Every structure is written in C-alpha cells, then in structure tokens.
Amino acid sequence: MVSFLKENLWPVLLAINYVLVVVFSVLIVLKNKNPVKTLSFLFVLAILPFLGILIYYFFGQDYRKYKIFEKKYIFDNKTLKKWRKSFSLDQAERADFKEEFGEGIFKIYSLLRHNEKAILTFDNEVDILINGEQKFERLKQDLANAENHIHMEYFVFLDDEQGFEIIEILCEKAKYGVGVKLIYDDVGSSISSKSKQQLTASGVEHYPFLPVLFSNSTSKINYRNHRKIVVIDGQIGYLGGINIDKKYNNTFDNERYWRDTHMRIRGAAVGSLQSSFFLSWNFVAKTDNTLDESYFPKGKPVLNDPIAVQVVASGPDTDWENIMEAMFTAINTARKCICITTPYLIPNSQILTALTTASRSGVDVKIIIPRKSDSWAAQYATDSYIEQLARSGIRIFRYGKGFVHAKTMVIDDVFSSIGTANLDYRSFSLNFEINALIYNKGINQQMRNIYKTDLEECEEVDYDRWMQRGLVRRLQESFSRLMAPLL
Template sequence: MINWITGNWFLSLLIVNYIVAISAAFFLIKSNQNPRKTVSSLLFLVALPFLGLGIYYFFGLEYRKSKIFKRKDLNANELIQNWNKRLHISEDDLDKYEETFLVDRLKMVKLLRHNQTAPLTLRNNLKVLFNGRNKFDELFKDIKNATNHIHLEYFIICDDHIGLEVINLLIEAANRGVEVRIIYDSVGSDISRKTKRKMTDAGIEYQSFMPVLFSKFTRKANYRNHRKIFIIDGSIGYIGGVNISDDYVNEPINYNDTYWRDTHLRIEGHAVKSLQAQWLLNWYFVKNQKDDYEVPKAYFPEIDIAENKAVQIAASGPDTDWANIMEALFIAINTAEECVYITTPYFIPNEAILTSLKSAARSGVEIHIMVPKKGDSWAARYASRSYFEELLESGIHVHWYCRGMLHAKTMVVDQLFATIGTSNMDYRSFDINFEINALIYDDDIAIELNEQFQKDLEYCEEVLPDLWFKRDKMNKFKESFCRLWAPLL
C-alpha cells in the first residue's frame, strides 16, 4: 500500500483532495447558505483540485460566523441598545412626520428600529465632504480641538504621508490628555512597528480587528472590518468611503497616478451617539473584554443642537441577525417614485437589489448607476459588467467614470433621501464584511449629492445599449466567468 502511494503520489493527493472536498461540500450544503454562493463554492471544489479547497477556505467557509462572533458579549450588546433607546422617538412622534419630510421613508426607519434598535436622530448638522483632501482638512481641525476622547475604526490605516499626519496629530492629542483608541483591520491596514511604538509611548491604545497571518496575501479574506468611523468627544463623527491612506489624497507628494473620487460625511449631533455605540461593540470585541461594562458618560455627552437634519445609522455585518444596510437600500429603491442615483466602486448586486432596480426602472423610475471604468479589481470589473445587459434592457442608465477610481458609496432617491457610507453594492458588503452607512432624510443633502453626480457625469462615458449588445464574445465570456465568482468576490 505504501509502495503504491509513493509510486502514485499525485493520484494519492488527488484522492485525498476529493475526500476533503466531498466533506466540505456536505458541510456547505447542510449550512443552507445563499444558493448562488453554494453553487459557486461547489463548482470550484469539484473543478479545481487543491486550488478549490483554498478558495473555499478563504471565501466560502462560514465557521467564523457561527463561532467567533459569538464572542461578541451579549452584555455589551444589551448595554449599547440601552443607550440607543434613549434616543428613540415614540411611534406617535414618528407618525407626525409622515406628512412632512419623511414621507414613506418611515418604513425604512421602522425597519432598522426593529432590526437593531437603530434610532432616528433629528438634531444633527451635516457637511458632505467630496474627496480625501476636504475630509482631512476638516478632520485635522477637529482632532486639534478634541478635549476628551478620540475613537476611530478603519479598514485601511497606513503610515504613509497622510497617515503619519493623522497619527502625529493623534499623538499630540494623547500627549495633552485626550484618550485615543484605534481599531484597524489587519488585512487592509499597514502600520509599521516604529509607528506603533510611537503610539504606545504616547499612551494610544490600538487593536487589530481579527488579525491574520500573511495579510498581504489575504486581501479578500472574509469578515473584514470595512468601516471608516472617526469620533471626536462623542459629538462629532465622520463616516464614508475615505480611508487613511495616500491613495485617497490627490496631491503631488502622495499621488499614485490614479485620481480617487470619494465622498465622506461629517456629522455633528445626536447621530454620533449611534456611531459611538457601534464603535464600542467592536472595541469590546477586539479587546475580548468579559467583565461588566461601565461606559463613561463623556462617551455620550449632552449635545445642544437645534433640530436640523434627520439621520439614522445602519450597521451590518456577519454578527447581525439581518442584512440591515441591504434591506434599507431595498426599501428605498422599492419606494422610489421619480429617480435613483447610485455611485459605487463595485456593482455586484444580489438578486433582491437587482430585481428591485429593474422593477423600479420598468415602472417609470429614472435610475442612473455610476461605476469606475477600470477599477482596482479585474475580476470585480468583469463581474460587474455581466449585469449591464439586463440593466440596460430595463431602461437603467449605466455610466463609466473615466477620470480614475470612483470609490464613493452613495445613493439618492427622489431628492428626499440619501445614504453615504462604507457599503458597496455587492455581495461582500451585504453579507460578509462589517459595514456602516448614514441614512439621511433631508432634501438639501440629497440635492447636493445629485449636483455632484451631475458634475461627475462630465468625466463619464455612458454605456449605450446598441454598442454594448454588440461587444465581442471574449469579453462576454470573461464577464460570465467572473460572474460565477460574484458571491465570493
């Protein structure tokens, strides 16, 4: 037997591979995941010996969701929900807005309240920040004025030019007595040991979110913290698409030859309390804290701001019972009456979002979708293009952004509702990664985002149906092949 194995080592390895693959397939089918994701994973297990197991391990395996995230302490969850309940508006108070600025968006408000006790907050001042430079200019001023605490949570933090500017300002804040705590994703971030020592010496606490070995080789590993949250003194918050990296600042000193178009939001007001609550949940998780929690009152200060902008914070991830952001977008699209404007770097929608878009368009709603022409992922680019034909057939306008990398994640509906956040229009954002969006029920913000959409169109090329339907067969094959990966990308 041993002689046969050594003489037929490749065949032996192949047999072992398929024994493991069959076991994995049984587990996969039994887990009742999304059917398309299950079929995709089974296809790679069968068609790609050895490589298929690797793909399944990094993209299809769900053990972390069922085991690791149970470590998110229920006491912490209950504590944060109690803080959120203090911000709640009663059902009677909600009803009075039905005839004013919320209109039928009340469905969305009530959905998120039911799903995750996410309060609607009415006392907020908002400022939309287009591109990285505008974000960092505002952020630097707020860091310098911080007096109590600074909390941040980012997918990408790099100690490059802009990253060191941020970190040095955080060190200065810590040296003057401000509490600074950082959550960074171990796959997306790149912080040197030297920089970490400088932060430690200044008294800054930092934690890596679900650390992995060889992070440079696991850029698409599952269950990453894709959020970008910055909180100053519990009253000022930032949320959106701009990470802390030179890629996002289009300036000569750190320009990487690709123009990055992005959108961020500065919030001053009660919605920051919801950002703080979500940050705390992940802080307790990465600290693996098991004791009872006493949250400092300074984390949730009294904020005296007149009623101005209505905002609701939607957070989702593999630890939530519901796909909160996806469901909110689904309702927003389904209740649209006039128009929907979407900007996203990755458009790989699930069946629910795709059907809602096509149905809305065929019912007379004008829908425009803007995506980068090249993007930063070959597979995602072609997978995205595989949806264009059915979008165009439904009357949806698709625009290629040609100036550089479009990284903004926004949607505007009927110039009444808008969302700015970290979630892309893809499977990964809806089902796998930790994401967070601000849902804004305000016509001024919606109009401002629509005006920016019109400006961005100047750098776009519209995908015309007649030409698109005639594209060559090789491109069609690439699209179809990459679409097989769609639930895994």
C-alpha cells in the same frame, strides 16, 4: 506500499482531493444557504483540484461567525439597550414624520425602528465632504481641537505620508491627556512596528480587528471591518468611503485621481457612531468598557436646520442584513429617480430584482461605476451585470477621470445614503459596514448636484455597442460572475 505511492502519487492525491470534495459538497448543501453562493463553491471545488479546497477553507467556512459573532450579537444588543437607557440615546418618534417625509420614506424608518443598531435622530448638522482633500483638511482641524477623546475605526490605515500626519496628531493629543483609541482592520491596514511603538509610547490605545497571520496574502478573507468611523469629544463624527491612505487625497502625487464621498456630522447621530465604535472596541480589546458620560455629552449643538439621520450598522454579528434591506426598501419605494454610485456593482438577487423592476416601472435609474476598477475580477463581475441592467432601461455611466470609490444613493426628493457599503455580496453579508441614511430635502438636492457633476466625467454605456464586445470578454465576465459571491 511506499513504492506504490511513489508510482501513483498524483492519482492518490486526486482521489483524496475528490473524497474531500464530496464531503465538503455535502456539508455545503446541508447548510441551505443562498443557492447562488452554494453553486459557486461547488463549482470551484469541482474544477480546481486542491486549490478549490483551499478557497473553500479560507472563504467558505463560517464557523467563525457562529462561534465568535453569535455571542457578540447577544452581548451587543444587551449592551446597547443599557447604553440607550443610561445616556438617553433614544428620541421620541415625531408625529409628523410620515406626513413630512412620505409613506415610502416612513417604510425605511419602520423597517429599522426596532433595530438596536439603527437609531433615528432628528437634530443633526451634516456636511458632505468630496474626496480626501476636503475630508482630511476638516478632520485634522477637528482632531487638533479635541479636548476629551478621539475614537477612530478604519478598514485601511496606512502610515504613509497621509497616515503619518494623522498619527502625529493622535500622539500629540494623547500626550496632552486626550483619550485616544484606534481600531484598524488587520487585513486592510499596514502600520509599521515603529509607528505602533510611537502610538503606544504616546498613550494611544490601539488594537487590530480580527488579527491574521499573513495580512498581505489574505486580502479577501471574510468578516473584515470595512467601517470608517471617527468620533471626537462625542460631538463630531465622520463616516463614509475614505480611508487613511494618501491615495484618497488627490493633493499627493498619486497614480490616478480618486473620487470619494464622506460626511461630517454634529448632533445626536454622533451618539450612534460612538455606540458602534465601542461595541467594536469591547470586541477587540476583550473588555466590557464602562462608559463615561463624557462620551455622550448631553448638551445639544445649536443648529439652524436640523436634519434627520439614521445610522445603520450591519455585519456578521447582526440578525438581519440591515444595510442591504434598507437599500432594498428605498429602491422599492422610489417613485421618480434613483441615483447610485458604487465602485463594485455585484448585486445579490434581491437588489438586482429591485433595480430592474423599478426601472421597468418608470423610475429613472442611473448608476455610476468605475470605467477601470482596482480589481480585474471585480471589473469583469461588474461588467457582467451591465447587459441585464441596461436591457431593463437602467442607464450605466462609467467614470473616467480616475477611480470612483464613493458609496452613495439618492432617491426622489428626500432620501440619501452615504457610507461604507458597496453594492456587492461582501458588503451585504460578510463585512462590518456602516451607513448614514439622511432624510432631508436640502441634503438630497446637494447630493443630486454632486451626482450631476460626476456625470460630466462619465461615459454612458451604449447598449448596442456594448453587445458587440468579443467572446473572450464575455467568457471572462461570465466566469467572474460565477465567482461573484466569493469576491
């Protein structure tokens, strides 16, 4: 028997591989998931012996979702209801909402109105922050002025020059009695043991989100916390695309220019960010944190021009793909124009159909993507959609000044979205994301102006020229597109 195995080791291993492939294939089909994703996994299993099984094991398994996040979903909804009642987070629906913002915008609100994680608030002040230079300058000022608490939740937190500046402020504030809590994703972040010891010694509470054994080799493992949230004294909030990493700040000597968008909020919407943070905190700290009233201060800031903001969270622990559905509804309600910026354009069938249908029905649709991505697989997968989008009349612009990482959407005259969600499968279905939906003509115009400025750094894709790209490039795009649901 031993000699037989030695002589036939490779055929035996192949036989075992394909027995497992058959078993996994049956399990995948029985799940009745998205056919595109199902076929992607079947394709990988069939053509990549052994490696295909590993890919499915790391990226295709969703037992973690059902075991971990189903309980979290039930617990979170109960907790949010309790918090909303205790801290008066709800606001009465304005009778003139539909009249002021229009039927289309009202549909977006109606879609999310009964969602525990998407509260609409009307009394907010919003500052749009362009790139890390603006964000970190404002953030450091607000952190330095914190009096009660600082809560931070980030996908990427590095203790490089930029991160060290933030860590120093957090430690200093904690030493003076400010309550500081930090959540960092264990795959996206890299904080040295020395920095963690410094945080702990200063009184900063910190936890990784879903710890993994080898974070450096698991950059695409499912169910990562892709959010970027800061809450200061329950009165100031930040969210958007900018992580704690010096490459986001162009004042450093980085390899290339980084274009991103973030936002600073004052007002009732900060309560939504606070709620979202504490749901994550209770999960990572494994505690049912008893919240103090100071986390949801009742005094309202004096605002000259109150802005309606709806903070929308989505992830494996939500019953619906909230952010994707909000985008889908917004695209379908557009009547004049849709302006999108995304670093990864790998839409699912719903968003793809919505975009192409909107364009063919007369809506002016523009999309800004990077000319050169930070991932070759994402680059080819994104490029595979350009032909279909352009053929539908959608204008594609490739940003050339550097890497565009902003995740924004501007529709018609009132609606804007800024957040962490990319236009891809991973953001829609697998990662924990958070976006702010803004209903305001002034902010909409400001976002339009920013978009026009970004277009000056772009080259529009010429359809005829694009169709002349070579066969090898097309094969690379097509193969990457097959892998799109796995990226």
